[in-house]
Amino acid sequence: MAIVELQNVCKAYGAKIAVDNLSFRIEPGTMFGLLGPNGSGKTSTIRMMIGITVPDSGTIQLFGKPFDRNVLKRVGYLPEERGLYKKMKVMDQLVFLGQLHGLDAITASKRAHAWCERLQITEAIHKKTEDLSKGMQQKIQFISTLLHEPDLIIMDEPFSGLDPVNATLLIDTLVDLRKSGKTILFSTHRMDQVEKMCDQIALIHQSKLVLAGSMREIKSQYPRNRVQMNVTGDMSFLQHPSIESYKDYSGHVEIKLRSEHGVEPDAQALLADAIAHGSHISRFEVTEPTLEEIFIETVGTVSETNPTGGSLDA
Amino acid sequence: MHNVWLIAKREYFERIRTKSFLLMTIAIPLLMGGGILGGAMVGHKTQSNSHIAVVSIDLQMATDLQNELEHGKHTKMVVDIISPPGADTRKVLDGELADKQLDGYLWITPASNSHVRPRFLWTPKSRADIVTRGAISEALRTVMTTETLTHQGMDKSDVQLLMQPVELDSSQAGKNDDSESAFFSAYVLFFLMYFVIMLYGMNVARSIIEEKTSRIFEVLLATIRPEEMMAGKVIGVGSVGLTQVGIWLLTAILLTSTSLVAQATGSNFHVPLTAMQIVFFVVFFLLGYLLYSSIAAALGAMTNSEQELQQLNMFLVMPLALCMFSLSFVIPNPDGAAATAISFIPFCTPLIMYMRISMGHPSWLQIGASILLMIATIYAVLWLASRIYRVGILMYGKKPNLPEILRWLKYS
Structure with missing residues (x-):
C-alpha cells in the first residue's frame, strides 16, 4: 500500500495551469523529495494532498484510501509560508496546535517540552513568539508539525532560511524519524540537499513531472x-x-x-x-552527474522565476 | 465541532487577556455616560450672557427690551441703553466692539408711521453667536407684541397672561413606555449595540487579516475546514463582545437598582431596564453581530492588509449609518410605515426593530417575521462568506476584483 498516491492530477487557477497530469506514489518509510524550481507547482501539489484545495481532475489517495479529512490527524504539515500567532506564548501555541490535531492538553504539553529539549530551544518555552529569532520560530513550527506523531510528514521547503547548524539538526531529526518508520515528503528547489537524504524523488518542471523514481535508479540511468x-x-x-x-x-x-x-x-x-x-x-x-545536472539536462534550463507566477502559489 | 470550540476558545482568551480589552471595558461607559450627562447639561444651559448695547430714540421700547433680555427665562444678558444716540455713538460702539467690550449692538430706527415696523440693525462681534441673536429676536417679538396689544387698549396683566408659554403636563404618562427615561435607555442600548457590532465586526476582519499576514492559517487549514475556522472566529470574537456588553449591562443594572445614580445626581432619575428589553437586546445583538461579522469575515478574506480593509469597510459602515439616519423618523413615530419598512431590511433589523420594540408597539407577528428574515439572511451571507473565505484566504498579493470574487463562489 502506498502512503500517498497521485493519479493524473490536474489543477488550474483560472488560465494558469499549476499542476498538469501529475502521477507518483510514495511507499511507506521513504524519504521522498519533491523537487523543482520556484513556481513549478510543488506547493500546489502539496496543498491538494492535504485537502486545502481540490484537484480539478485526477485522484489523490492517502494511506490507500480516497481523501478523507479524518486522515489528516495522521499527517503533519509544515507549510512553506511559516506562520505562528505572534502574541501567543510558545507553549500555549504548541498546545493549541497539538489540540487541533486531536491531542489532549496534557499530552501536547508533555511532548512539546520533550521536543523543545531535543531541538535545544528550552529557553524559548515561556517567551512570546514575536520575541524569538526567525530560526527559533522555524524550529517551533517544525515541532508543531510533529507533536501528534504523524505517520506522514509533509514539509514544504523545510530548510530555507536556516543556518547550517540548525539545518543539520533538522535533517538529522528527519532521518531519525524515517528510521522509526515514518514517511517523509519534503519539497525543495535546492537539489544538492536532496542528494544525500532522499530515497525517492519526483522532479517537476513547469507543472509537469519530468523525472520520478528512486535516487539510485535515476542516477544509474546516466x-x-x-x-x-x-x-x-x-x-x-x-x-x-x-x-x-x-x-x-x-x-x-x-x-x-x-x-x-x-x-x-x-x-x-x-x-x-x-x-x-x-x-x-x-x-x-x-x-555520476549530480541531480542538478540531470535536471538541467532533462529540461534544458532552470528558469528561476516563473513568468506567469500566480498569486496563489506564493 | 471540537475544532470550532478550540478556535473560539483561543480567540476568546487571547482577547480577554489584552490590556486594551480592560481599558475599553472601563473607558467606554465612562465616556458614554460623560457624553450623555455633559450633553444634557449643555442642552439645559444654553443661554446667552452676552453684553450688548441697544441704541434707540424710543426709550420705552429700549427699556422693555432691556427688561426682557436681562430677566427673561433663558437669557441673562447685560444691556446698555443709549437713548437718544449722539453723533459719534456708532463710532464709539464700533470701537468697543473692536476692543471686545461689547458682544454686539442693536440699532433701532423707528418707523415713519405706526403701520410699518421699526428697522432693527444688529451688529454682532461674531456672526456665529446664534444664541444671542435668537434671544434678541425672540425678546423683540415679545416686546413689540406687548406694545401693540397695550396700544390697542388691552390690560397689561391680560397681555402678560397671554404671552406666557403653554405648558404640557405629561406627568400622568409614567406608566407607559414613552417616559423620558425609557427613551433614554433605549437610546443608550441602541448606541451600545451599534458600537459593539461595528467594533467586533471589524475585529473579526482584523483577526483574519492578522492570520493571513502571519500565515498561520495554512497550518490550521491542514487540520480544519475553512468553515470551522470562520465559525470559531465569529463565535470567539463575538463572545468577547458579549462579555464586554454583559459587564456594562450588569454594572448599569446594579447602579440603577441600588439607586446610586439617583443619589449621586440628586434626582429621582433612573434607567429602567425591563427584562424584556434585555432579552431582546441579547437576541438582536447576537443576530446583528452574526450578520455583520460574517460580512466582515468575507471582507477580511478578500483583503491583505488593514489599509485595504479600510477601503472596503464602507460595506459595514453604510448599512449601520443608514440605521443612524433613519432614527430621526423612527423615534418620533416608531410604529409608522417608514419605521416598519426599515425594520424589515435585514441589515437594519437588529438596530431598528430593537428600537421599535423599546419605544413603540410592533406586533409579535412583525417581531417574529423580522427575526426569521434575519436568520435567512445570515444563512445566505454565511454561505457566501465561507466560499469567499475559503478561496480568498489562500490569496496573497494582488487585490481581487469583482469578477474574480464571483468566480471564487464557483470554486469547490
Missing part, C-alpha cells in the same frame, strides 16, 4: 561521465578531445566527458594526458 579534479599547474590537458565541456573554478575543475548513447566513457586517457602535461593532481574522481 553514465558516469563527470570528472571532479583538484589540479594546479599546466591546464592545457583541458583541450583533450574526450572533454565535451568543463568549468574551471581556479584549482577545482568539473569536466563533462563525451559519451555516446549512454556508454560510459573512459577517463583514463584524460588522466594520462594531464600527467603527461605535468599538471599537479591532488584529486581525480569519476562520478
Whole structure:
C-alpha cells in the first residue's frame, strides 16, 4: 500500500495551469523529495494532498484510501509560508496546535517540552513568539508539525532560511524519524540537499513531472561521465578531445566527458594526458552527474522565476 | 465541532487577556455616560450672557427690551441703553466692539408711521453667536407684541397672561413606555449595540487579516475546514463582545437598582431596564453581530492588509449609518410605515426593530417575521462568506476584483 498516491492530477487557477497530469506514489518509510524550481507547482501539489484545495481532475489517495479529512490527524504539515500567532506564548501555541490535531492538553504539553529539549530551544518555552529569532520560530513550527506523531510528514521547503547548524539538526531529526518508520515528503528547489537524504524523488518542471523514481535508479540511468579534479599547474590537458565541456573554478575543475548513447566513457586517457602535461593532481574522481545536472539536462534550463507566477502559489 | 470550540476558545482568551480589552471595558461607559450627562447639561444651559448695547430714540421700547433680555427665562444678558444716540455713538460702539467690550449692538430706527415696523440693525462681534441673536429676536417679538396689544387698549396683566408659554403636563404618562427615561435607555442600548457590532465586526476582519499576514492559517487549514475556522472566529470574537456588553449591562443594572445614580445626581432619575428589553437586546445583538461579522469575515478574506480593509469597510459602515439616519423618523413615530419598512431590511433589523420594540408597539407577528428574515439572511451571507473565505484566504498579493470574487463562489 502506498502512503500517498497521485493519479493524473490536474489543477488550474483560472488560465494558469499549476499542476498538469501529475502521477507518483510514495511507499511507506521513504524519504521522498519533491523537487523543482520556484513556481513549478510543488506547493500546489502539496496543498491538494492535504485537502486545502481540490484537484480539478485526477485522484489523490492517502494511506490507500480516497481523501478523507479524518486522515489528516495522521499527517503533519509544515507549510512553506511559516506562520505562528505572534502574541501567543510558545507553549500555549504548541498546545493549541497539538489540540487541533486531536491531542489532549496534557499530552501536547508533555511532548512539546520533550521536543523543545531535543531541538535545544528550552529557553524559548515561556517567551512570546514575536520575541524569538526567525530560526527559533522555524524550529517551533517544525515541532508543531510533529507533536501528534504523524505517520506522514509533509514539509514544504523545510530548510530555507536556516543556518547550517540548525539545518543539520533538522535533517538529522528527519532521518531519525524515517528510521522509526515514518514517511517523509519534503519539497525543495535546492537539489544538492536532496542528494544525500532522499530515497525517492519526483522532479517537476513547469507543472509537469519530468523525472520520478528512486535516487539510485535515476542516477544509474546516466553514465558516469563527470570528472571532479583538484589540479594546479599546466591546464592545457583541458583541450583533450574526450572533454565535451568543463568549468574551471581556479584549482577545482568539473569536466563533462563525451559519451555516446549512454556508454560510459573512459577517463583514463584524460588522466594520462594531464600527467603527461605535468599538471599537479591532488584529486581525480569519476562520478555520476549530480541531480542538478540531470535536471538541467532533462529540461534544458532552470528558469528561476516563473513568468506567469500566480498569486496563489506564493 | 471540537475544532470550532478550540478556535473560539483561543480567540476568546487571547482577547480577554489584552490590556486594551480592560481599558475599553472601563473607558467606554465612562465616556458614554460623560457624553450623555455633559450633553444634557449643555442642552439645559444654553443661554446667552452676552453684553450688548441697544441704541434707540424710543426709550420705552429700549427699556422693555432691556427688561426682557436681562430677566427673561433663558437669557441673562447685560444691556446698555443709549437713548437718544449722539453723533459719534456708532463710532464709539464700533470701537468697543473692536476692543471686545461689547458682544454686539442693536440699532433701532423707528418707523415713519405706526403701520410699518421699526428697522432693527444688529451688529454682532461674531456672526456665529446664534444664541444671542435668537434671544434678541425672540425678546423683540415679545416686546413689540406687548406694545401693540397695550396700544390697542388691552390690560397689561391680560397681555402678560397671554404671552406666557403653554405648558404640557405629561406627568400622568409614567406608566407607559414613552417616559423620558425609557427613551433614554433605549437610546443608550441602541448606541451600545451599534458600537459593539461595528467594533467586533471589524475585529473579526482584523483577526483574519492578522492570520493571513502571519500565515498561520495554512497550518490550521491542514487540520480544519475553512468553515470551522470562520465559525470559531465569529463565535470567539463575538463572545468577547458579549462579555464586554454583559459587564456594562450588569454594572448599569446594579447602579440603577441600588439607586446610586439617583443619589449621586440628586434626582429621582433612573434607567429602567425591563427584562424584556434585555432579552431582546441579547437576541438582536447576537443576530446583528452574526450578520455583520460574517460580512466582515468575507471582507477580511478578500483583503491583505488593514489599509485595504479600510477601503472596503464602507460595506459595514453604510448599512449601520443608514440605521443612524433613519432614527430621526423612527423615534418620533416608531410604529409608522417608514419605521416598519426599515425594520424589515435585514441589515437594519437588529438596530431598528430593537428600537421599535423599546419605544413603540410592533406586533409579535412583525417581531417574529423580522427575526426569521434575519436568520435567512445570515444563512445566505454565511454561505457566501465561507466560499469567499475559503478561496480568498489562500490569496496573497494582488487585490481581487469583482469578477474574480464571483468566480471564487464557483470554486469547490
